[in-house]
Every structure is written in structure tokens, then in C-alpha cells.
Amino acid sequence: MTPRVEKLRTESLNTKPSVSIERALLVTEFYRENAGKYSAPVMRAMNFKNLWEKQAIYIGEGELIVGERGPRPKAVSTFPELNLHTAEDLRILNSRPMTSYDVDPSDIDVYEREVVPYWRGRTMRDRIFRVVPEEWEKAYSAGMFTEFMEQRAAGHTTLDGRIYEKGMLDFQEEIRESLSRLDYLNDPEAIDKEEELKAMLISCEAAIIFANRHADLAEQMAEEEKDPGRKEELLKIAEVCRWVPTHAPRDLHEALQMYWFVHLGTITELNGWDAMNPGHLDQHMGPFYDKGIEDGSMTRDKARELLECFLIKFNNQPAPPKVGVTAQESGTYNDFTNINLAGLTRDGRSGVNEVSYILLEAFDEIHLLQPQVNIQVSQVTQDHFLKKASEVIRKGYGYPSVFNADAVVAEQVRAGKTVEDARGGGCSGCIETGCFGKEAYILTGYLNVPKIFELAMNNGIDPLTGEQIGLRTGELDSFTSFEDLYDAFEKQLEYIVDVKIRVNNIIEKMYGKEVPATFLSVVIQDCIKNGKDYYNGGPRYNTNYIQCCGIGTITDSLSAIKKHVFEEGKFSLPELNGYLLSNFEGKEYVRQYLFNHTPFYGNDDDYADSIMQRVFASLNTTIEGKPNTKGSQYYLNMLSTTCHIYFGKKLGASANGRLAGMPESDGTSPEHGADRNGPTAVVKSLGKMDQVKTGGTLLNQKFLPSVLQGDEGIRKFMNLIRTYFKFNGHHVQFNVVGADTLRDAQANPQNYRDLLVRVAGYSDYFVDLDRDHQEEIIARSEQMQF
Amino acid sequence: MKKGVIFNIKKYSLHDGPGIRTTVFFKGCPLSCWWCHNPEGIKPEPELVYRRSRCIECGTCISVCPETAIFMASEGGIRIDSESCTSCGTCAQSCPTRALEMMGRAISVKELMKEIRKDIPFFDDSGGGVTFSGGEPLAQHEFLGAMLESCGHEGIHRAVDTTGFAPLKVLSEIAPLTDLFLYDLKVMDPEKHLKYTGVENELILSNLKFLSATGSKIAIRIPVIPEVNDDPDNMVATAEFLRTLEGPFEVNLLPYHDFGKSKYTNLKSEYKLKETVPPGKAKMLQIQDVFCRHGLNVQIGG
Secondary structure (H helix, E strand, C coil): CCHHHHHHHHHHHHCEEEEHHHHHHHHHHHHHHCCCCCCHHHHHHHHHHHHHHHHCCCCCCCCCCCCCCCCCCEECCCCCCCCCCCCHHHHHHHCCCCCCEEECCCHHHHHHHHHHCCCCCCCCCHHHHHHHCCCHHHHHHHCEECCCHCCCCCCCCCCHHHHCCHHHHHHHHHHHHHCCCCCCCCCCCCHHHHHHHHHHHHHHHHHEEEHHHHHHHHHHHHCCCCCHHHHHHHHHHHHHHCCCCCCCCHHHHHHHHHHHHHHHHHHHHCCCCCCCCCCCCCHHHHHHHHHHHCCCCCHHHHHHHHHHHHHHHHCCCCEEEEEEEHHHHHHHHCCCCCCEECCCCCCCCCCCHHHHHHHHHHHHCCCCCCCCEEEEEECCCCCCHHHHHHHHHHHCCCCCEEHHHHHHHHHHCCCCCHHHHHHCCCEEECCEEECCCEEEEEEEEEEEHHHHHHHHHHHCEEEEEEECCCCCCCCCCHCCHHHHHHHHHHCCCCCCCHHHHHHHHHHHHHHHHHHCCHHHHHCCCCCCCCCCHHHHHCCCEEEEEEECCHHHHHHHHHHHHHHHHHCCCCHHHHHEEEEEHCCCCCHHHHHHHHHHHHCCCCCHHHHHHHHHHHHHHHHHHHHHCCCCCCCCCCEEECCCCHHHHHHEEEEEEEECCCCCCCCCCCCCCCCEEEEEEEEHHHHHHCCCCHEEEEEEEEEEEEECCHHHHHHHHHHHHHHHHHHHHHHCCCCEEEEECCCCHHHHHHHCCCHHHCCCCEECCCCHHHHHHHHHHHHHHHHHEEEEEC | CCCCCEEEEEEEEEECCCCEEEEEECCCCCCCCCCCCCCHHCCCCCCCEEHHHCCCCCCHHHCCCCCCCEECCCCCEEEECCCCCCCCHHHHHCCCCEEEEEEEECHHHHHHHHHHHCCHHHHHHHEEEEEEEEECCHHHHHHHHHHHHHHCCCCCCEEEECCCCCHHHHHHHHHCCCEEEEEEEECCCCCHHHHCCCCHHHHHHHHHHHHHHHCEEEEEEEEEECCCCCCHHHHHHHHHHHHCCCCCCCECCCCCCCCHHHHHHHHHCCCCCCCCCCCHHHHHHHHHHHHHHHCEEEEEEC
């Protein structure tokens, strides 16, 4: 690590996240003056331009890549037009023990005076909650599902390589061309398209202005700079910012700065989930690196320093703080940028290049919370790269996570992408498959599958509240077979999914109409060509996902009921449900019996695994193919992020012996403690899920460091990964850390400030997790080897 | 074909031969080494184990036992009257927490092959296979032979982890069906060997010579047990003996560990190495050096 990188890294690590109210004030002022004057897209674009004309800008000491979302590193903007923080929210953010954000008390006063009164009742969130039907509200409050867009704009966006070929002027040229092709006589949407395209033009202009302001500042700083070395750097920064994003980048430095401005643009205009993502960064930077090495303008060390400076910028952008119910779901500063390494080129060759290795080294060296990194491993990916990556995994930062590039391609091709576009795709956020730069792949929320089954067990009533949430599918004593019970589950599933999708469609329409993403639309293909916004079906591909949680929990519960109730007659169904409703009170031996004498998912046991396959098929049939508002359809994802903890709190005891309120199984992992035959059995069970029909699955595995000892340990670890991928496994991630270490970190957080662990599809600082999440990490079954 | 008796199948086994392996533990062993970390593998027949730490004192076992052989113990937990217990396993089947468990089950070649086959994809990718361990697999040589033959038909790499204590005839039948022997050498001094393992070592040594002379692939495994066999005299004697072998082999030094200790309590048997602590790294390196100086291919662990 160079002294520069060391300094920037330390600053980024030690700076406390804070809330900046600057954006909120500028937006409020702008809306006060201009609301109603323009069409929605133009209004959004002008608002964006206004922000980038006026927001304070920042160039830090020693920085090479410049620009922040807020006035300083780690200062997060709020987005009152979407979701209004009350003064109370801000106070809580300032004072809560975990994942807190500094908020200046005088800022809270200003916010309460200037921002809150204008937006109260006018935010997207207010408007959404005003139109949702009662059955949705009930199901939502019962924890049947979550809704992503009630807090943040839809996200999961990742770029392809286009911004390295075109500058904003080129994009404007394209937009004008599209404008000139509008057919006002025959196309009833022509006028909407015109407004959208005009808005895109303005958005490009905003980016050019923002960059030039940075160039001006750099020049001004250079003038005052005493150190000739730094002076030269500042002049170089000025030159770079004058050139990009106005024009297409010419070298590595410009290419990285190009991306960074685009990144900041998308996270400034809206607060989309999972921020923004450069995708296959190694593949995009490879040609610039090669050219620099060839013409002598670049060295490997210089490239590494630049890349490290670039990576640190991501860590300076904590996630915008949420409010309300979802605060329980995922408490993290992580905004889920997840850089892809290796993978495939558009023509199907291994994407590994020298930059892949440099980035791997850089991540190893820096290991900050953000950005995350994953490796996309195809059959054609060289072992040497996988080995190097495995050596980083062994260090225990929780990354890189490992994806099956061939499965990721197959998933996309199945969903209608061309094979070339699919190879250009990859994974973002946690594990979500997307066609980078060409797709709006919108995650709409998590589905609490075990809770839906609980409805089937209780005739549609939520036993926690006694409220009728689902359909009346029958009392338990009316079920004479396992099939009767399963039918009831499928009916409840269909009903709850319909309730959810109906509201998703409303929200999506509202977003498309009211808060289009006009800057993002410039860089996602084919929004310009179609004259349509990212939220309005502009991109080449438009997919919606529902993320299904708790497959392990429901599988094991069904397995227990099938075996002990319907096959062995140990209990009657009402009797068993009685135990569940009382949370096994006084019946610990029943709970233990269920937990210890039932075939569970995760052991390569067909009894349980075939139930998993059946539930998966039901989920797939229910969700897939339902139309979204953009001419495309819904698919399922098998991902819980950290939502299985929130969902578990909403769920009573379950028939697999899980106590009420405990977490559900995460992602597609087995229930905690259910997998008792080691990692090969786990991946075999997972391999029985038809994962190609998903937009991603998630498998957590926890290893003790001893398993990965030496070259031999690494080799067998690689074998395990390769074999899982033969079964079309989508993803696997590893926590390599001993439980003792984690316990010690719980007791002495001060000594473990930078202990990164894998949480869901991302890593987080262990000491920043709340107690529940910490316990969960510790509980994840350790693959002990003696 | 008679069924075999096994007490465990362990997957993702990393230290029982090359690649990712599935290790099958045969029940029954003619030796009873003081340091044995699989004491549940010594008796040939299925036996009941009781893990006090898992017991929730629910009394289920007491009510289901057909021999009324189980009682609440005054010190907590349960007490099993070994006179009247027939090891029928009824209690284990109903024990909610599996505090009571039957160690050992009869399994057919067909059933065991079905289990092993599940892991073929991992064998393929890693160059792994199946390892028959124990207990002493040679003690069930008919069943072992049938298993080796079946695995051979399906191209599965076969390792046999053995004490070498079996009639030469048995060994000569098994050897052609085995791709790799993991062969234990414990103590060179015959009297000491008898004391610590319950048998003399003459047969073990001559069997090893036979295997080596007839071209079997062999990895010699030497458990390093402080105060038992870690003295320079024994290690030098071992190395010198190994120098006399005809064929090639490698040597793995396995440091003593006490992870098996609690199993003795569960089996109600006595652990004789209570005070022994695992050898340090320096000690292991010192012993490794002895073998190196004899020109042997040796490594710690394996």
C-alpha cells in the first residue's frame, strides 16, 4: 500500500457517517419554485442539474479520483421527495447505538422548519401508502412480505462498457437523433418520449457542469498548492475532469473518473437500491491498462494505486439511512456495490486479465466495507485465478464471494437475453443476476414463505395477532393427507403473491410517472433509442423479481409433518400445531424430537430435498410469468439478505423445532444446525434446486481456517466450488473465521473494528451488526474438520 | 453377502488420502490403543452410547425400555444397567435429543454403495475417492472385499486405513483391490506395542513388508504420542525399519490429539492418557528430521 492509499484508506475507515441536509434543502427550494411548471421527467432532470450546479464539492488531500455525493466523505444525502425523515428520525439516527449517522442538531431544526412541512404528505412513500388496499396493509404488517420501493427507488443497476466508449456529448448526439426520429402523427407516446429525451439532454449537461466545477476547483487548489508534486497531480485531476464525462475516456485514470462521475450522478438523482455498480471492472479497464503499459504512460504499481484510490471512493458513500419498519431488516452502511471479476467476455472466453489480478490484490490490501467484490467462475476460468482468489477468501474478509458464470449466463438466456448480452451480465447487490447496462432488474421485496405456510396451518389467520390475513383454506382437522395441507399452502401462496404484485405494479407505475431516472436512463441501453425512462420500460430488458425466503425452514417443517404426522402418526396435525402455537412450552422433548429425528434439507437426503424441490416448483409456478407493468414479467430470486431475521421475528414456532421469533434459514442455505453431513452434502442438496430458473440463489458456508490450510486445503476448496457449479449452483460465499474470534469480538469490539464477515450477499463489519445478526453469524454451522 | 457393521460415514474428508474423500468407519478392531480417538469403533457389535451433555432428563427412555434397564441417576441424567441392557436400541429411537444413540449399524453393500455414489462428482473433480477406516476394516474382510470390488467396478479410488493386524491371507486378498493403503505404525518395541495396543507387532511389520514387496501403494502413518512412542529410539528404529522396505512409500506423522477423550465417558470406558498433551511443533519438526536424515519422504499431517 502506498502512503497515499494508506492515508485515504485510514481516513475512510475512521470517518463517521453523517447526514448532510444540503441536498434536501436544494431539492425543497427547487420544488417550491418550480413544481407544476414542467413535465415530470424534465422537472427531475432540472432538479438534478440544479443540484449539480449548486452542491458543495470536495477534493480531498492526496486524492486522485475525485467527487463525493455529499459535501464531504461519508456525508449522506436524504431524499425527501421519496421518503421523508422526520426530526425524530434524524434524532434517532444520531443517537442509536448501531449504524448511527451523525446529524448536527442545528441541521435537525432547519430540516424540521424547511424540509418537513413542504414534503409531509407529498412524498412517494406517503402517496404509495395512500393507495394500497387494506389486504396489502394487513399482509405487510404481518410480515408476509416487504416492499422495496416504499423506502428507496428501484435499483440493482450495473453498467456495461458503453461509458468507456462514449462521453456525455456523444450521448447528447444520440438523444438528439432519437428526438429527430419522433413521429408525432403516428406514435401516441411521442410527446412523452420528447419530454423524456429532453430530460436526458439536461441530465448530460448536469454531469458536464459537475465535472467542470471539479476541474475549476482542482485548478484553484493547484494555484495555492506549495508542494510541486501535489500541484502537478491537481492539474492532472483538472485535465481529467475537463475531459470526462464530457468525452469518452482515453486512459485508465480518465476511465475510472468517468465511471465515478456516472456513479455519483445516479446516486444523487435518486437513492436506488444497491447504489450503482461498474460490473466487470477488470474487463472494462483491461484495454486502458494495456494501452498505458504499451505506450509507457502507465506502470503496474501506478495502476494499482489508481484502482485503490478508486475503490476507496465507494467506501465514502454509506447507504442512505432508512426509516420505519425496514430499519429492522438490514442495518448496514453497506450500499451493496459488488464488483465482478473474471467472468466471460461477450464471445465466451475467460474474462481474466492483468487488471483482475491487480484488483484482487487491491481488495486484499484495502478490505474496506465497500465496495464488495465477487469472482465469476466459469468452466473456462483458469485455476490459477481461482486459486489466487481462494487465498484472499482464506483471509476471512467474507469476500470475494463466488459465482458460477455459466449458470448466470444460462439464467439470463432462459429469461430471454441474447447469449452475448448475457455474458456481459453478472451479479450485483448480493447475488442478483442482471444483464449489465441493458436491463432494469427490479427487486420488489422479500416473501416470507414459512409465514405463508403458517397461514395454511391456521386457516388464514396470523397466530401472532389473531387477524385474518390469508384465505380460509380449512381447519387442520379437515386435512386428511399431506396433499390436503400442501394444497392449502399453495392457495395461500397464490393469494399472498397476488396481493404483493398488485401493489408492486401500482408503485412501479407511480415511479415511472412521477420520479423517472433521467440520468440513469442515459447510460442504460436502449432507453435513448426507445425514448423511454429506465423505470418505464426503456431498457432492452425489464425484469421484476420477488425474493423468496426461508426455503430451509419450510422444507424441514414440511418434512417433519410428513414424517411424524402423516407417515408415523406420532402426533395429529392439530396436536402438533398446538405445540407450535404454545412455542413448545413445557414440550421441549417434542421440539428436540422434531429437530433430531426429521430428515432435513442440506444433507443430500432425497426425502427432504424432494420436498424442497416441490416448494421451489410451487414458488416458481406462482411467481414466474406474472406480467409486470413494462411488457415483461416476474421471476423469482432465492435470497433473503438479512430479512430472514426480521421474518423470523414475525413467525411462530415451526415444525422443524425452530422456536418462535428465531431467524429463518437464510438465502438457500439449510436451516442453522440442520446440515450435519458437511459441505459436500450441502452443495449436493442445493444442487437439486433448479437454480437456472432463478435470478440468483445464496449459499452461506462457514469454514474454520484449518480447513483451508496450505495449498492442499485451497485445492480441495476449489474442487468443492467447481463441483457445486457442475450442478448449476449459482453462488457460494464463505466465512472463514473461528467462533472464538467472533465471541471475542462481541466482548471487545474495540479490538475488531475492521473485522469483516460475510452477512448475506455482502460483508459487513462484525462489530456494527446488532446482537441478533452477530449471533446468527456465530450460529451458522461450522464445517469442522478433525 | 453378509452385511457389514459401520459406525460412521464422513464426507468432505480431507486427510484420509488424496482429494476430497468419503470415509467409511468399520466397527470392530482387534487392537485397543490407549490413544484411540474412535473408541466407538473397537467393539464389533452395535453398542449404545449416552451423551450426558445432550440429555434433557425427559424420561422418555425410561418409559420405552423393554428391559426396564434405565433409571434416573441420583447425580442427574440417566443410568443404564449394563447387565439387563440388550442394546436393542429402542431408547435411542425415541430419545428426543439423541443423547442416547446406537453406535454401529448393519449395512449392505448395495446400501453403502448408494451412499458412496452420492459423492462421485467430488471424487471426479478432486482426484478423491473412498477410504475404509475404522475400527479395523480388515476385521470385516469379506464385506470389505465386496465393497472394494464394487467401487473398483465404478472407477472409485479406494484407500484402506489399517492397523495391518490381520492374517496374511486376508491381506493378500484385499491388496489387489486396494489403490492405497494408509498403514499405521505405532511402536517398534514389541513389548511396548503389546502394552499400548493390546497386540504384538510382529504380524503388522511382516504384513507391511509383504505389501511393499508386492507393489502396493502405501502411506505410512505414524501417530506421535508423547511418552509412548515419541522418543528418539523408537523413531530411529521406525525409520530404520522403513529403510528395509522394498517399494516406495510416503510417511505421515500425525500429532496426537485428544478430541476423542469425551467419547470414552459416553461409552463408559476409561481413557488412559488423561495427562497427555498434544506434541508441540518443535517436537514434530524434530521427529520429522529423524526421518529426513534416513532419506525418507516424510511430512507432518496427511
